[in-house]
Amino acid sequence: GQNIDQPTEMTATEGAIVQINCTYQTSGFNGLFWYQQHAGEAPTFLSYNVLDGLEEKGRFSSFLSRSKGYSYLLLKELQMKDSASYLCAAKDSNYQLIWGAGTKLIIKP
């Protein structure tokens, strides 16, 4: 079957760095997405990886290893507004998105 695994919850301190991991098992692979979702709101797009390596976008970076079925989202210089859920999603051979349950990130001052 198809499956996405990511931690349920993580806690980090304002100004620090946090890494949210995601492992995936899909029928074929056509890219991996990270979305941010604040409580009660819709998800918003953060990053897309289809090739191995690191993609950097400001304070956020996303890494992909296709051979390991693994990705992570790295958040630097954490701010209180980064408190949110972070959703990992992989696109399968039919170009359908398989979603993880999300990682709730709690930022403490």
Add this chain to the structure above:
Amino acid sequence: SQTIHQWPATLVQPVGSPLSLECTVEGTSNPNLYWYRQAAGRGLQLLFYSVGIGQISSEVPQNLSASRPQDRQFILSSKKLLLSDSGFYLCAWSKGEMETGELFFGEGSRLTVL
């Protein structure tokens, strides 16, 4: 620029009542359209998607249905709601599936069935 809007934002409905959620997209043509449901602690569940007018694919058998009467309009309906239909419903659009396929979500509709 492209925008997506869905309504209503919140609704409370009794069991057995009908449902209609509406979603419209502006600023793009022939988008792929999606209805998702999000339950607490679970990943987004794809309910329906559409690649064109009148073309609806259902991912999960249930008492919900979807229609696409116009290119940029997507409607989620039910004739009789169940308690298990409660959740956060999200409409989304994307460009053609062969591209990056980034999803753009509407604001969401929170449905409580009592």
